[in-house]
Amino acid sequence: MDIRPSDIAALTEKVKKRSFAHYLMEIKLANVRAFKGQKITLDFPVTAIIGTNVGGKSTILGAAALAYKAVKPGDFFPKSNVSDNSMADWRIEYELIDRSVDKSGTIARNARFVSAKWRREYLIDRDVVVVPIQRTVPASEQPRYKRFIGIYKEEGAVIEELSSDIRRRAGAVLGKNLKGYSVAKLKKEDSVYLMLGMQNENDYSQFHFGAGEASVIEMISSIEQAPDQALILIEEIENGLHPVATEKMTEYLIDVAKRKKSQVIFTTHSEYALKKLPPNAIWACIDGQAYQGKLSIDSLRAIKGQVEKQIAVFVEDDFAKDLLEEALRQIDSRLLDAAEVHKAGGYPFLIEVMQHHNKNPTVKIKAIAIVDGDQTEFEDETNSTYTLPGSTPELSVFNYINENVESLASVLQQRCLCPQVSQDKIVKIFEKIDLSTSDVHLYFSKIGQEMGFISELTVRKACISIYVENNKEHFEAIIQALRRRLEQG
Structure with a gap:
């Protein structure tokens, strides 16, 4: 899937x-x-x-x-x-x-x-297929399963193997093999059934399933049986x-x-x-208002004014958040202490979220939006919108490191926590990724794999810190804007 x-x-x-x-x-x-x-x-x-x-x-x-x-x-x-x-x-x-x-x-x-x-x-x-919240209530607490409880084996019960299609799809979600799983009915015409599982050649009923196991199988069964x-x-x-x-x-x-x-x-x-x-x-959604875009729960609270710091900043994604926070840490740590940075999805959702926040009369702390560098046409200080340096953040960071990888190899070796990887190999890894990878979002995970399955997060943060260290002047407009906001606050 x-x-x-x-x-x-x-x-x-x-x-x-x-x-x-x-x-x-x-x-x-x-x-x-x-x-x-x-x-x-x-x-x-x-x-x-x-x-x-x-x-x-x-x-x-x-x-x-x-x-x-x-x-x-x-x-x-x-x-x-x-x-x-x-x-x-x-x-x-x-x-x-x-x-x-x-x-x-x-x-x-x-x-x-x-x-x-x-x-x-x-x-x-x-x-219409409705999958309610009650699906995770244990079978022993649901009245419809009471007739399956008893110490004597029910004679005449009909047991049918769960279809291979449902087993395969539910197994992919649960991360386990559902071979041998079946459903039991007391009478063939019954609509109520009890699921039966199999593990190490021992069978067990839905009364002993985990809540997630039963709900996933039942959910996928109802979806697969529904018409197109x-x-x-x-x-x-x-x-x-x-x-x-x-x-x-x-x-x-x-x-x-x-x-x-x-x-x-x-x-x-x-x-x-x-x-x-x-x-x-x-x-x-929060408090009767809905916003389109990839917002976190923390971002939602910030939109409604539930900001614990002095400045609210909305960026597009996790990478942009890491990049901005590293720039604040290296250039003016006072701003890092004062600013709450939230990911709010790409353009135009990011700017719409910032505008919703600033139009809210109950919000005392006004926000700014910082879009990726490939959206320079939307930079507008009067509308509290700024851009990160370069093009897309991932590409800007990767290109800088790649262009200077020979002189930066020793620093990368230290910050990526990979002393076992030679500096020559690090140079070759960046050359290989540059030639073989077209999706900028995969750069740092692939570098981590080539370095011996180092975490993408470790590689990403190492490259971001090196990039900021050598390009502080490119963040000047953002830093000055945040300083002005802090002074106004």
Whole structure:
């Protein structure tokens, strides 16, 4: 299930060309809970909704579900008989594709809560798979499994092997071989089944599964059995999963979008779930406001003014964050103590996030945005936007080290913690990477591999520190801007 950049590009282009029989293009929460006039565009077939607790993630997921006939509004937005007067005049608007209704364009629909009742006219038919948070509740605590508990073996139980396709896909997410796994029903026609596992030739039931193991198999089973073009809604994708499995689960969902032309929306608190997704596939929510782009939870808090230092700085990604923090450390450590640096995704998301932050009247600490050096046309001091030196940060750092590698080899040997690698070999490694690698994001991981599987982080930080040490003057505009902000604060 390896996902390549070409897969991401192809799926993005497919949405732009509207090459789907069914697709939810846009949701507008005109007045739902804390959201007022919030528009969510679904620019990629797999959309992640990340956010803090009570940030609005489940509201967006539920709003998406209500676009289709298969979902009852009360499943996501039940009305209490003792409260919930705030639901009056809720309204959600949709732009969607249904080629059985309109062969070439999009159609508009809405859902509204009027006179204590949900109203949805001309509902669209589409298969919707909802994967709820309750999936990780242990089997022993779920009423539907009570009939599988007993000390005597059930006669007549039907046991069927789990399909090889589901075993393979779930096994890839969990990182284990699911050979011998099966499902048991007390009667052939039953819809409720219990999973059975196998380890070292010993069988065991779902009552002894890990929470993540059972939920992944069940989730993948329901997704694989769903028709093509379905809408799949998942609450808290990372629930019960370790970070690597969470990342693999996102890879699986992108693969589902490719194979089955499905559309997926999931909520999460985990940044591991975002690693394989492009920035336009991610919406981050906090306090009834949603922002598109690859934002971390810390970045979200900064947008809302929850900044513990004197200056907020938004950059594009981890590499830009490391580069800027190293420059501050070497040039003016006072600024490093005063500044909070957050990654906020590429252009234009980065600038939009900074502008949202600065327009917030409750925010006392104003922010600046620092885009990569290949975006010089957006540098504008009056709008608090600056650029890093060079072109893309990875390319600038690599090119400088590569051009001077013979004189820097001894320093690289020390800072990469690789005394066993000769200086001559270090020179040859950089020459090889320069010739063989076209993706700038892979430079430092490949250098680490060639040096004897040294951590990418170690190599990256070593190269960044050397680059800054020899190019301090290139950061002068940023340093001066931060000093002015500190003086104004």
